[in-house]
Amino acid sequence: MSPTNAAPTPPVTAKIPTERTHHGDTFVDDYEWLREKESPQVVEHLKAENAYAEAVTEHQAPLRDAIFTEIKERTEETDLSVPARKRGWWYFARTAEGSQYAIHCRVAATDSGDPVADWTPPVIEAGVAINGEQVLLDGNAEAEGKPFFALGGLSVSEDGNLLAYAQDNAGDERFTLRIKDLRTGELFPDVIENVFYGLAFSPDATRVYYTVVDDSWRPHQIKAHVLGTDPATDTVIIQEDDPGMWMGFDLSQDRCELLIGIGNSEYSETRSLDLTDAAAEPRMLLSRAEHILHSMDPVVLDGARGYLITHDRDAPNNMVSLLPAAQVALPYAQQQWITIVGHDEAVKVEGTAVTATHLMLSVRKDTTERVQIMPLAGLGTPTQGEAVEPGFDEELYTCALANAELDSPLIRLTYTSDFTPPRVYDYALADGTLTLRKQTPVHGGYDPANYLATREWAVAADGARIPVTVMRRRELQPDSTNPVLVYGYGSYEASMDPAFSIARLSLLDRGVVFAVAHVRGGGEVGRSWYENGKKLAKKNTFTDFVRVTEHLIEAGWADPARIAALGGSAGGLLMGAVANLAPALYAGIVAQVPFVDALTSILDPELPLSALEWEEWGNPIEDSEVYAYMKSYSPYENITAVDYPKIAAVTSLNDTRVLYVEPAKWVARLREFSTGSEPIVMKIEMDGGHGGASGRYEGWKTRAWDYAFILDTLGATARI
Template sequence: MSHAEHAPAAPQTPKVPTVRTHHGDAFTDDYEWLRDKDSPQVRAHLEAENAYAEAVTADQAQLREAIFNEIKARTVETDLSVPARKRGWWYFTRTAEGSQYAIHCRVAATDTGDLAADWTPPAIEAGVPIEGEQVLLDGNKEAEGKPFFSLGGMAVTEDGNLLAYAQDNAGDERFTLRIKDLGTGELLPDSIENVFYGLAFSPDGTRVFYTVVDDSWRPHQIKAHTLGTDPATDTVVFQEDDPGMWLGFDLAADRTELLISIGNSEYSETLTLDLLDPHAVPVMLVSREHRILHSADPLTLDGQRAYVITHDRDALNNMVSLLRIDQLALPFAQQRWETVLEHRDTVKVEGTAATATHLVVSVRKDTTERVVVLPLEGLGTAAQQPAVEPAFDEELYTCSLANAELEAPMIRLSYTSDFTPARVYDYTLADGTLLLRKQTQVNDYDPAKYRATREWATAADGTKIPLTILRRADITNETPNPVLVYGYGSYEMSMDPGFGIPRLSLLDRGVVFVIAHVRGGGELGRSWYLEGKKLAKKNTFTDFVDATKHLLDTGWADPKRIVAMGGSAGGLLMGAVANLAPQLYAGIIAQVPFVDALTSILDPDLPLSALEWEEWGNPIEDADVYEYMKSYSPYENVAALPYPKIAAVTSLNDTRVLYVEPAKWVAKLREQTTGTAPIVMKIEMDGGHGGASGRYEGWKTRAWDYAFALDTLGLNPAGA
């Protein structure tokens, strides 16, 4: 901390008043001028912010390097994924020590007639190529000479001859689509700029489907490109003009249908496109007019097409129904939706996937994600067999479906917990056997040295808030400890148990890492989300404060050594908490923080703003929403308070949370704070929403955040 006292003065941010008026309320914004990304003055200011952040945190450099080296040392850098079979090939990725990106590979599969043998992955060694191995795409070569590299999708034709892939070289999630001939290794002339996530080939390999975004960076078109033609002539398969709806697509398990999905957080629509007919047009499956939030998976039962639909029709936590194709011609009210899994108050159904013989259902039960499996035989009838859940021996874990191929006799499951490195299982559908295919190796790690437990804090309104408390096994609450509290609490996203090597560097230094599962997330079902959105959004913020107070009341936390951390919408949480209870925290780390939420959502032309209306409300049209958002939006509520040490970490090319939000927030915090703690902004000039690209750069980013936290907690050996 002493070094910060001798750091140079913070950048002076000029005030250029701009008045924003809505619903008769005039708000003067002194720092809106920072939005002009191309302005030399703005660029100079951002560079000055980086220089100041570097100066303030200079004595953390050694600690950052130590954390980075610990992450690197624990990581088995030369590694590979478990091969997954698709048609006649086994696909997998390799990573190599010293390389930033994955290498995507494949090797031919064999068909002997023995299903178990044919679907057993080949034995592959890390760092050792095998006979017949083919490199599809080497991310390291693709990234050479470029400031950023990220893949937005990959797809291979049914015959295995062509690869479509999309890459981003700026961090702004604007991808370029290319086609590679896997026989010759040559790129085809076809190249399409500014595509979004998601790619799929038609079954005959002559067309590739992709999405296009509008000016607000909302995917609004699905297009089909015929190979060898001018992209300017690409066909618009579907266009969505409602600015509050998101568009996407998925392939059916048998690759014969394209499922077009349009939706927001409250209702959706699904159409289906027959890929076997090049002249087909999308056909309505479930219309948005019914206001049902749902997803659909096509399958074939008794020779007839049907759709398994996960939906909230009279089912807050979702249920699963079967809709046979002969019902589609009937009016909605007359359609027969056969129950596959009924609604339960204690279990949230997340979605489904199908093989030729079984249905796999992802569910959330007791706050955690897991899967259940049931045969297709008799599905939706009295002859339906009971669902079976693969059993594991931990209380808090995450089990998710990694892959379910139509022809496979097994499904691929991903498993992890807070102190169990990722495992890959194959679950045999016929008898329920679990086969461990891979246990991720971690150097210098003993899980017995750590503990993960669940506690429940009580909110001011009596609601019980789940907390996950992670620490070294020798640390208890008999004496107070340095604590980092992490939260998110938006979009029904759950903070599920999962192993992370970087976190060990905090735990090993005696920090208790706490995840506050606040309202607005999805840990306790749909109601948990609804109680933390729109006009109930403040519950997210007060839950986090009450969770922190619980840690103090139960002896876990040293009152002078608590750091809060969150990113994106969790960064909004950080900004709100800074205004609500700055005295509780020694420091706050806000990663790509959504701290100027009201300004952004009031401008539908900004990236993705209109889509946010279903999460926060529409402050443009609704005066009550405007007033409510203004009462908690961090930027508008910065006041003369003793703010703690704060770091805002952002990226220049982020299209989800623009860099201007933390830039304005930091300027206003410095202007208003009555405290003396430094407030810094670190901006990645070549990164996107996830920061810089490449695994080593990602480790450096995490090391920066954690070093800042440790320094704030008094655990930096170089600090006073």
């Protein structure tokens, strides 16, 4: 590696020029050869990158160990989820100290005739098995001897006798589907490979439905497997050939209808499959030809079936309409949609769910996610009831619907904020009573009163007000002496909502101010916030992040010499872009599974998900303006001869969403051009996927590595 006591030297990356020409523009790429994943030369190079990263960060090992220990000591390792009822069983998951994965269990429910009592979860103790408890699937046993383990779905048949589950043992998110007889514990001989997320049984448990991806990792088929038959004979229920469309399905609340959604970020299509008829074919509910972005939920009102449509027709922030099932067969122009929830410029409707008596709305209000509840009685008529929103005592919080069974008098809500550990509530639909079922315990003397999260607003050059969440220990003052970590994402209309993190406490307890930049391209401020950060407005995402950083300096929160940036996936693209835009602003950058070679990837429709990305970034293959715009910001193409800060790219060999080659090429080119002396490293998980290595302890180690790198960079390694 290097002489004793000398600074580690990075691996030499060979330059093998290849040319890429589009719209009359030729780009010479010296590092495209790193894409050959099976090449021994590439594998050896990646191993050398790991060795270099380890050598550069070797002195951080004690800090990594300390952070890992802090996470472990604060975590309730032997824990369990609040049981959720489905039909005649209570389902829950256990974790045990020393075990990496959850154990999925159930226990029989009883019916007393009192609906509220019957839907009140049993009290189950962590680490204590109860009489009649049945283990459905032990993730630790499934993972034994395998380099990776993740579940892609669990589904129990309506009669409670069969379990369908899909597991991934490589990290590439291609799952193997198996069927287990819960009465005997025996596995069916049926084994189906290359299954994607999502599983559902037919009501009579004779068939299981699943999704299949094509070579570009796009879900393009929904299949039905008849139990006990050769998977090679499985029926293709529907196939989607448009490379720019994504497909998936949901079960109706009565579990008699499969709602098939096909779409992209701008418009969608919904079809319905009657699960009670084995010969049924998908029926069109709302075609993509209408160019309406929407989702649908079946509902029964006064004995008549209808569909609740959350849609953007003349409603950028969405509204909710009711389409009676009898009108589905009519031409679109003749259908009479009944307004249930009108459009509101200040509130974004994200979706709906129903029970037999109530409608639940997921909404985004004042930048954060909330739940609202309306009675079904009178819905769509002049007597329609008002939406009610459960009240909480914090300004910045996230409340989400976790479970709503059709016949239940209760719905399950989850609640969290930046310093409130996750809570589970049951909400009584009859009178609005909230009952706290669980708050996640945090050990190690955690006191939320020691911390504070506040909302600030940075102002962009064009006048846009950018939300900023500032988290810190309560005693810290804006005196321009604090180390700061700025986190951002800013794509796909994803919102960075308030959420508790045990790992983040290790940063805050070392005096770091943790700021979240809610930049354009996300969904925090409604649909327009997303629209103004995509395609030919994408650069707003990057300049917003820089502007937030400058705001933190101006407001006194940051020592200008001690600022780091963090982002992953599309947030990794953000990291690469700001490294080029403002390299002197940051002391260090951590880019997790970073999408830093975006133009190269999207120019190749054969690569995983590339065609699907056209609705997010534009299509640079056909549109020269999109090509030029993307080339002007894509991190890999815009590296120049400047002093780059300390940079760590963290990735995984088997990631199918952002291929390892992107950070590998980016790091090589950064080292080639950088005029500075700060190290630029890549750490690659050789057995991991988009989320890194599997298992909770491995996840904690990954987070400890990232945070130790940041803390070392900021000179904030000691607890205050």
